[in-house]
Amino acid sequence: MTDTALHPFDRAVALQPVAGQANLYEGHTSQDYWNMVGPFGGATAAVLLQGALRHPQLLGNPVSLTVNYAAAVVAGAFQVEAIPVRTNRSTQHWLLQLTQADETGEQQVTTTATLVTALRRETWSLTDLPFPNLAPASDFEPMSPAAKGVAWPKQYEMRPVSGAFPTKWDGTGETSRSQLWMRDAQPRPLDFLSLAALSDIFYPRVWLRRATPVPAGTVSITTYFHTDAAQLAEVGTGYLLGDARAQEFRNGFFDQSAQLWSESGALLATSNQIVYYKE
Amino acid sequence: MTDTALHPFDRAVALQPVAGQANLYEGHTSQDYWNMVGPFGGATAAVLLQGALRHPQLLGNPVSLTVNYAAAVVAGAFQVEAIPVRTNRSTQHWLLQLTQADETGEQQVTTTATLVTALRRETWSLTDLPFPNLAPASDFEPMSPAAKGVAWPKQYEMRPVSGAFPTKWDGTGETSRSQLWMRDAQPRPLDFLSLAALSDIFYPRVWLRRATPVPAGTVSITTYFHTDAAQLAEVGTGYLLGDARAQEFRNGFFDQSAQLWSESGALLATSNQIVYYKE
Numbered sequence: 001m002t003d004t005a006l007h008p009f010d011r012a013v014a015l016q017p018v019a020g021q022a023n024l025y026e027g028h029t030s031q032d033y034w035n036m037v038g039p040f041g042g043a044t045a046a047v048l049l050q051g052a053l054r055h056p057q058l059l060g061n062p063v064s065l066t067v068n069y070a071a072a073v074v075a076g077a078f079q080v081e082a083i084p085v086r087t088n089r090s091t092q093h094w095l096l097q098l099t100q101a102d103e104t105g106e107q108q109v110t111t112t113a114t115l116v117t118a119l120r121r122e123t124w125s126l127t128d129l130p131f132p133n134l135a136p137a138s139d140f141e142p143m144s145p146a147a148k149g150v151a152w153p154k155q156y157e158m159r160p161v162s163g164a165f166p167t168k169w170d171g172t173g174e175t176s177r178s179q180l181w182m183r184d185a186q187p188r189p190l191d192f193l194s195l196a197a198l199s200d201i202f203y204p205r206v207w208l209r210r211a212t213p214v215p216a217g218t219v220s221i222t223t224y225f226h227t228d229a230a231q232l233a234e235v236g237t238g239y240l241l242g243d244a245r246a247q248e249f250r251n252g253f254f255d256q257s258a259q260l261w262s263e264s265g266a267l268l269a270t271s272n273q274i275v276y277y278k279e
Numbered sequence: 280m281t282d283t284a285l286h287p288f289d290r291a292v293a294l295q296p297v298a299g300q301a302n303l304y305e306g307h308t309s310q311d312y313w314n315m316v317g318p319f320g321g322a323t324a325a326v327l328l329q330g331a332l333r334h335p336q337l338l339g340n341p342v343s344l345t346v347n348y349a350a351a352v353v354a355g356a357f358q359v360e361a362i363p364v365r366t367n368r369s370t371q372h373w374l375l376q377l378t379q380a381d382e383t384g385e386q387q388v389t390t391t392a393t394l395v396t397a398l399r400r401e402t403w404s405l406t407d408l409p410f411p412n413l414a415p416a417s418d419f420e421p422m423s424p425a426a427k428g429v430a431w432p433k434q435y436e437m438r439p440v441s442g443a444f445p446t447k448w449d450g451t452g453e454t455s456r457s458q459l460w461m462r463d464a465q466p467r468p469l470d471f472l473s474l475a476a477l478s479d480i481f482y483p484r485v486w487l488r489r490a491t492p493v494p495a496g497t498v499s500i501t502t503y504f505h506t507d508a509a510q511l512a513e514v515g516t517g518y519l520l521g522d523a524r525a526q527e528f529r530n531g532f533f534d535q536s537a538q539l540w541s542e543s544g545a546l547l548a549t550s551n552q553i554v555y556y557k558e
Binding site for chain 1: 347367388393399400401405455501528531534549556
């Protein structure tokens with residue numbers, strides 16, 4: 001299989017081990033997932049997660065991932081360091097970093113992350129949030145990603161149910177909540193990597209709430225995974241329902257709280273982020 | 280002022296710089312904030328935050344703090360390492376670690392954390408969640424902390440409004456939501472450290488939802504701060520309203536989503552955690 005036969009997402013999260021360095025991988029940014037001034041944050045989250053998932057010492061599956069966007073990632077090569085700092089009987093704690101060489105060749109940190117993975121056992125379980133009672137994805141039109149120079153939205157099929165991307169920037173916003181059906185535009189079975197990326201798919205809540213396009217960017221995102229390989233396989237290439245809203249906009253930062261459901265009503269992931277905005 | 284003249288919380292989060300080590304501090308666990316098998320997780324979060332807040336290179340105030348509880352902290356001395364990994368014009372990214380010496384004297388990681396601090400400017404701001412319409416704290420009885428060997432609840436005045444600690448473990452739980460008025464039992468003006476600690480005050484949601492006392496413990500907590508020094512000073516020693524609920528209980532882990540409000544309806548912090556539970 002040649003590289004171009006790979007799904008664009010698999011190319012974007014591809015990592016090669018650095019010879020002789022146990023915890024170090026090399027990768028390359030993807031133009032397919034390019035955002036305005038760097039890669040789509042969801043792709044960066046996924047590539048950091050990938051550093052742990054392909055590590056020979058990995059224990060279990062992802063439970064909690066926090067990614068901090070410290071500086072813009074520039075187009076080109078990067079390194080991912082994935083350190084298993086503590087391995088317990090059923091949980092494992094990771095430190096992850098994405099670095100890029102500066103003009104002198106020295107690696108500089110652009111992104112930091114922490115990850116908890118775990119071997120999970122079947123226990124009493126319960127979804128304590130009602131599954132939104134929405135019409136199926138086929139009832140809603142796919143949005144057409146438009147903005148020039150921004151490639152990543154083309155990688156996703158997004159069918160807004162409510163809170164669609166503003167069409168008029170006239171300051172009339174009334175809500176910060178968006179619900180949409182979503183999946184990879186080119187079919188790809190859901191896995192932890194794409195679930196991590198999809199958790200960051202929601203455009204800045206401040207644009208919706210204000211109907212005003214101020215500069216904004218995610219500073220830190222935390223995703224909790226409530227699923228396993230068997231359930232991911234059931235979802236396959238089906239739609240997810242994304243539901244996101246803000247709670248507080250205050251002096252340059254707002255938070256966003258999101259749920260990612262399967263079509264059959266399984267709450268696969270809950271995700272929160274804090275986002276910088278201007279003005 | 281002698282040590283015993285300090286507030287118990289100030290003793291619990293006290294750190295001393297290690298001579299000749301720019302990013303390293305020493306501290307000691309506090310019996311006042313002891314939980315069942317280690318310190319109250321909120322106190323551990325606060326002491327990690329303290330490592331950055333007293334660092335000479337600190338820029339601005341806390342925006343986002345994630346703390347990962349990798350291993351139990353034992354009674355005794357510990358070290359906090361606080362590394363400013365990236366300083367931008369208005370934001371700063373930190374890596375924090377709490378370590379304790381093992382029997383050979385080598386420092387082992389018990390807790391990892393990441394922190395974002397920022398210089399904040401006044402911007403358009405909005406609380407996009409309704410302030411719960413509750414009667415004042417004085418209308419509700421303080422709960423009497425009881426459990427043997429668990430000291431930390433005595434450090435807080437907690438007045439449950441709903442979702443109080445179960446009095447019967449009979450499997451009849453119906454909700455995962457708790458609302459309570461809370462503040463330090465011994466008055467102490469609110470600051471970022473105590474706000475970080477209070478974000479972890481809620482007992483495990485799985486106990487409430489099931490009315491069943493299974494083993495449970497926080498694995499990772501993320502708190503977003505939406506406040507500043509002036510607003511904290513206004514709150515002073517007043518009550519906060521804590522509101523917490525779970526979204527998903529699944530195969531050994533549940534999430535908790537919480538809001539911390541001032542009495543006058545300012546949303547000071549929003550916090551999420553993922554919690555291990557058994558059975």
